[in-house]
Amino acid sequence: MSHKVYNWQLNRKMEYKYPESRPKKQAAWIFDTNKCIACQTCTFACKNAWTAGKGQEYMWWNNVETKPWGFYPLGWDVRLLEKLGPQDWSGWKYKGKTIFESAGFGEEVLGWHPEENDYLYPNLGEDEVSSAIKDKDYIKIPHQPWMFYLQRICNHCTYPACVAACSRKAIYKREEDGIVLIDQKRCRGYQECIKACPYKKTFFRELTGKSEKCIACYPGVEGNSPAKERIQTQCVINCIGKIRLFGFKSRYDEAREDNPFDYLIHIKKVALPLYPQFGLEPNVYYIPPINVPDKFNLQLFGPGALKAVEYYRRASLDKKLIGILMLMGSTDKITRSFKVEGDIEKGSVTGYDEQGKEIVKVPLKEPIYIRKEFDEERNVRRFSVT
Ligand code: SF4
Numbered sequence: 001m002s003h004k005v006y007n008w009q010l011n012r013k014m015e016y017k018y019p020e021s022r023p024k025k026q027a028a029w030i031f032d033t034n035k036c037i038a039c040q041t042c043t044f045a046c047k048n049a050w051t052a053g054k055g056q057e058y059m060w061w062n063n064v065e066t067k068p069w070g071f072y073p074l075g076w077d078v079r080l081l082e083k084l085g086p087q088d089w090s091g092w093k094y095k096g097k098t099i100f101e102s103a104g105f106g107e108e109v110l111g112w113h114p115e116e117n118d119y120l121y122p123n124l125g126e127d128e129v130s131s132a133i134k135d136k137d138y139i140k141i142p143h144q145p146w147m148f149y150l151q152r153i154c155n156h157c158t159y160p161a162c163v164a165a166c167s168r169k170a171i172y173k174r175e176e177d178g179i180v181l182i183d184q185k186r187c188r189g190y191q192e193c194i195k196a197c198p199y200k201k202t203f204f205r206e207l208t209g210k211s212e213k214c215i216a217c218y219p220g221v222e223g224n225s226p227a228k229e230r231i232q233t234q235c236v237i238n239c240i241g242k243i244r245l246f247g248f249k250s251r252y253d254e255a256r257e258d259n260p261f262d263y264l265i266h267i268k269k270v271a272l273p274l275y276p277q278f279g280l281e282p283n284v285y286y287i288p289p290i291n292v293p294d295k296f297n298l299q300l301f302g303p304g305a306l307k308a309v310e311y312y313r314r315a316s317l318d319k320k321l322i323g324i325l326m327l328m329g330s331t332d333k334i335t336r337s338f339k340v341e342g343d344i345e346k347g348s349v350t351g352y353d354e355q356g357k358e359i360v361k362v363p364l365k366e367p368i369y370i371r372k373e374f375d376e377e378r379n380v381r382r383f384s385v386t
C-alpha cells in the first residue's frame with residue numbers, strides 16, 4: 001500500500017510507501033559548488049572517521065566527482081535518468097514520474113544494483129573537461145568546455161528510497177533530526193537499499209553481511225564530541241575550501257529568515273536539491289555552478305537553477321547571503337541563527353547556537369594583506385605578493 005505525501009521540491013503530492021512524517025528539525029547541508037577545489041579533504045576526513053575498517057575499503061560515504069564525466073559508482077545518475085524516462089516540469093511543478101511512481105510490479109522503487117566493477121574507479125573523470133579544447137576556447141566566458149566539482153554524501157532524504165525498499169524495516173529516519181540510519185542488528189544484507197538509493201549512498205559490507213551508510217556524524221551532532229559541544233559533520237569541519245555548512249532547516253512552510261538554511265533554501269532559493277525529480281526530497285542543498293550550460297544545471301538542480309545562478313552572481317547585493325557564505329568554515333559548532341550588521345565593507349555576521357548564545361563573529365569582507373615584493377627581514381623576493 002502506498003500513501004499520498006506532499007513533496008515541496010516537486011510542488012505536488014506523490015506516492016510513497018509510508019505516510020508523511022516530518023522531523024521536528026531536519027539535518028541539512030549546504031554546499032557551494034563554486035568554491036570547491038576538489039582537494040578531497042572531506043572525503044578522507046570521512047574515511048578516517050568512519051570507513052577505515054576491514055571490508056570498508058571501497059566505501060566512500062563522501063566523494064567529490066568532476067562533472068560531467070565523474071561518477072561513483074560508475075554512471076550512478078545517468079543510468080537511472082535513462083530508466084526514468086521524460087522528466088518534465090511545468091514551472092515549479094514536476095510533471096514527470098518519481099522513482100516511487102515508476103516502480104515495477106511488486107517493487108517499491110525504480111532502481112538498479114551496481115556491480116563490483118562499478119566501484120573500481122572512484123576518481124574517474126577527475127579534472128576532465130566536457131570536451132576537447134579547441135583553439136582559444138579556454139579564454140571564452142562562459143568557459144567552453146566546462147566542468148565542475150560535485151560533492152556527494154547521503155542526503156538524509158525526507159522520503160528515503162532506502163527506507164521504502166527495506167523489507168526488514170532496518171533503516172529508519174530519526175524523529176528528532178531526520179538523520180537516516182541502518183540498524184545493524186536488524187539488517188540481513190538483502191541489499192534492497194543499495195538497489196533503491198538513486199544516489200548510491202548505501203554500501204554492502206561483505207565481512208559483516210550488512211549494509212552501511214553515512215551516519216551524519218551523529219555523535220558530534222548530539223554533543224558527544226570530546227569537547228561536549230554540538231558540532232558539524234566531519235566533511236564540513238575539515239573542508240579546506242570553506243564551501244560547506246551543516247545545520248537544521250525548518251519545515252518548508254515554516255521558514256525563518258534568521259535560520260541560514262531556511263534563508264538560502266526556502267526564502268532566496270539559491271541552494272537547491274540534487275535531482276529533485278527522483279522524488280526523495282533530499283536534504284543536501286547545492287549552490288549551482290555558475291559556469292556550466294543551463295541545460296545541465298536544470299537537469300541536476302531542477303527549475304530553480306537559472307534563477308539561483310543569477311542570484312549568486314549578484315551576491316554582493318545581498319548582505320545576508322554574503323554573511324552565510326562567510327559563516328562557512330568559520331566555526332565547528334552548529335549555527336542555528338545568524339545576524340548581519342553594518343555594510344559589506346565593514347560589517348560582520350554573527351552565528352548563534354540553539355540557546356541564542358553567540359558562537360562566532362566574522363567580517364563580511366575578509367581583510368587582504370599585501371606583502372612587499374621584497375622581504376627585507378628574510379632577504380627574499382616573493383613571487384606571490386598577496
Ligand atoms: S574539502 Fe571542501 S574544497 Fe576540498 S574537495 Fe571537499 S568540499 Fe571541496
Ligand code: SF4
Nearest residue numbers: 154155157161162197
Ligand atoms: S541518499 Fe540514499 S541512502 Fe541516503 S537517505 Fe536518501 S535514499 Fe537513503
